[in-house]
Amino acid sequence: MTPPLSQQDYERLHGVMRAVLDGAGAHTTQACLFFSVVGGYLLEKYHKLNTTPLAxxxxxxxxxxxxxxxTFGRFEDEVLVSDRAAFHAWIQVGDWAIDLMAPIFPENAAERGIRVPVPRRSFQRHVDTMASTLEDLEVADTFLLVPDAPLTNALVSASLRRPATADLANVCATWYRPYPQPMDEELILGSSDGAPRVMRLPTVSLEGSW
Known part of the structure; x- marks a missing residue:
């Protein structure tokens, strides 16, 4: 099965959004909704894919x-749940789940005190390969996604109402170019204080895919 994006396009998409978030002073390790909403916008604009943000x-x-x-979410009486304080977001493209934030999992794991090595990789997985039980997750490279429709609607609606979302999405769209088109390694923007802001793509390469 061939995923919707090439590894080169995935790496470019992640790199642009990560650089823009870092340049804006955002909490990038907590920006899964941005990667989902803006990532979906870029996939539709440049790759003509039908996308659905899910949380x-x-x-x-x-x-x-x-x-x-x-774990993104929490357990209540041994039941996995999600809410505004404990959730993750990703993109659905047909039968594929795309998580453009996956290369930041090493930082997410470190914040949780996890000491198992976490490779910096892309994530595009067919839903047929998803774990069916919690026990299945004892094996490396497994995953389980449990979307919550009301939570998704609330979070996406709130994100789209924020002017910053549209502003940063436009910056990403200006910068990003699908492979093999030329794409600048950095982008210089003006700021309210008059000093130029330089955003640079991450220099760390991805170590394959999940």
């Missing part, structure tokens, strides 16, 4: 001994 709980098996799982 809910997400679990990613990291392996290790004992097995470790990177």
């Amino acid at each position: 809910g709980a997400a679990l990613y098996g990291l392996g290790g001994d004992p097995p470790t799982v990177l």
